[in-house]
Amino acid sequence: MILRRKYLRKFYMMRSDFEQTLIPLLYSALHHGHAPSVEYLHGKTIPYAEQPQRIENIRSALEKSGLVNLEECGDSVPKSAILKAHDAGMVEFLETASDRLNQVMHSDAAAYRPSPDQNYLYPSVFPVRSSMNRLRENARGPHGFYFFDTEAPIGRETWKAASGAASLAYAGAELILSGQTHVAYALCRPPGHHAGIDFMGGYCYVNNAAIAAHHLRAAGKVALIDIDYHHGNGTQSIFWEVPDVLFISLHADPDTDYPYYSGYADETGPHGTIINKPLPPGTGETDYLAAFDEVTPSIRAFEPRSVVVSLGFDTYQDDPLGTFQLTANTYHKIARRVAAFKLPTLLIQEGGYAVESLGKLAVSFLSGFIVP
Ligand SMILES: [Zn+2]
Numbered sequence: 001m002i003l004r005r006k007y008l009r010k011f012y013m014m015r016s017d018f019e020q021t022l023i024p025l026l027y028s029a030l031h032h033g034h035a036p037s038v039e040y041l042h043g044k045t046i047p048y049a050e051q052p053q054r055i056e057n058i059r060s061a062l063e064k065s066g067l068v069n070l071e072e073c074g075d076s077v078p079k080s081a082i083l084k085a086h087d088a089g090m091v092e093f094l095e096t097a098s099d100r101l102n103q104v105m106h107s108d109a110a111a112y113r114p115s116p117d118q119n120y121l122y123p124s125v126f127p128v129r130s131s132m133n134r135l136r137e138n139a140r141g142p143h144g145f146y147f148f149d150t151e152a153p154i155g156r157e158t159w160k161a162a163s164g165a166a167s168l169a170y171a172g173a174e175l176i177l178s179g180q181t182h183v184a185y186a187l188c189r190p191p192g193h194h195a196g197i198d199f200m201g202g203y204c205y206v207n208n209a210a211i212a213a214h215h216l217r218a219a220g221k222v223a224l225i226d227i228d229y230h231h232g233n234g235t236q237s238i239f240w241e242v243p244d245v246l247f248i249s250l251h252a253d254p255d256t257d258y259p260y261y262s263g264y265a266d267e268t269g270p271h272g273t274i275i276n277k278p279l280p281p282g283t284g285e286t287d288y289l290a291a292f293d294e295v296t297p298s299i300r301a302f303e304p305r306s307v308v309v310s311l312g313f314d315t316y317q318d319d320p321l322g323t324f325q326l327t328a329n330t331y332h333k334i335a336r337r338v339a340a341f342k343l344p345t346l347l348i349q350e351g352g353y354a355v356e357s358l359g360k361l362a363v364s365f366l367s368g369f370i371v372p
Pocket residue numbers: 228229230312314351352
């Protein structure tokens with residue numbers, strides 16, 4: 001891990017309790033290598049909403065805010081940490097996908113000629129999982145085996161970017177486990193919460209929050225709070241049967257919003273450690289915060305030793321993908337509630353597509369962890 005530990009120790013002295021002066025902002029430039037130009041949605045080709053500028057705007061605003069200390073990380077996550085969250089076959093597929101990309105695009109060019117982005121492989125045929133469906137080695141074709149939608153195209157640098165994002169999450173968990181900080185912000189891109197044990201989709205390839213939460217289990221139970229607009233179907237799949245991780249998700253009702261097939265309130269898991277709070281389209285601050293306050297007693301009763309937040313800003317009122325009506329100030333109020341748990345907390349960047357506003361939303365959120 002490329003972290004200057006002495007430097008960190010100097011800057012992250014506790015002021016009192018769990019408040020601190022500067023929050024580590026973990027960043028990697030590897031995300032720039034992954035930049036699909038288009039996505040296919042409901043039969044339309046539209047610009048790819050999950051773009052590199054999202055992260056750069058957040059980084060720039062947070063650096064200017066004086067709330068953070070930027071720490072650049074390399075690709076340092078151990079493979080074993082990724083394999084705690086994901087199927088080995090899926091990880092191998094993703095890691096070697098750039099080679100397959102060359103093979104598929106050159107040998108089956110006809111299938112890709114219509115693609116407006118010749119640099120990315122867009123899965124388009126998905127198996128209903130059964131023993132009849134196999135991924136044959138060196139098979140040609142559109143490689144939809146590990147995907148549930150068309151929103152996670154693979155390019156030559158996708159694995160590096162995804163592994164780089166997972167490295168930030170892992171490094172953040174390391175900082176917390178070592179006691180060097182009580183709050184850290186991993187500026188992950190691509191996001192991760194739609195990536196499950198053996199499936200990818202929704203801009204997500206590797207589940208950064210799940211990798212961090214698995215690592216933090218070394219110190220005891222973990223509460224993973226997902227406040228992205230969309231249900232964290234991938235995270236839920238990973239922790240469905242894990243009794244010492246409480247997964248709480250506030251999100252748009254899957255009756256009306258992506259990912260449609262999960263996130264309903266009756267999905268609680270075999271240990272009762274899954275809490276889903278689907279909210280109606282157009283939900284505003286008052287109802288959102290009330291829903292958050294409703295789950296707070298369950299989080300406290302679980303007695304976690306640390307908190308991971310899947311931090312999506314697509315609940316913002318101007319987000320082009322969401323319908324919620326949260327304002328910039330709402331994020332400060334959410335963060336105050338998270339800070340009130342007084343537990344070591346790792347923030348993992350997920351969605352948020354109002355690109356020009358993301359910086360101020362991140363600053364508003366993070367200010368909730370700083371003593372006024
Ligand atoms: Zn989202």
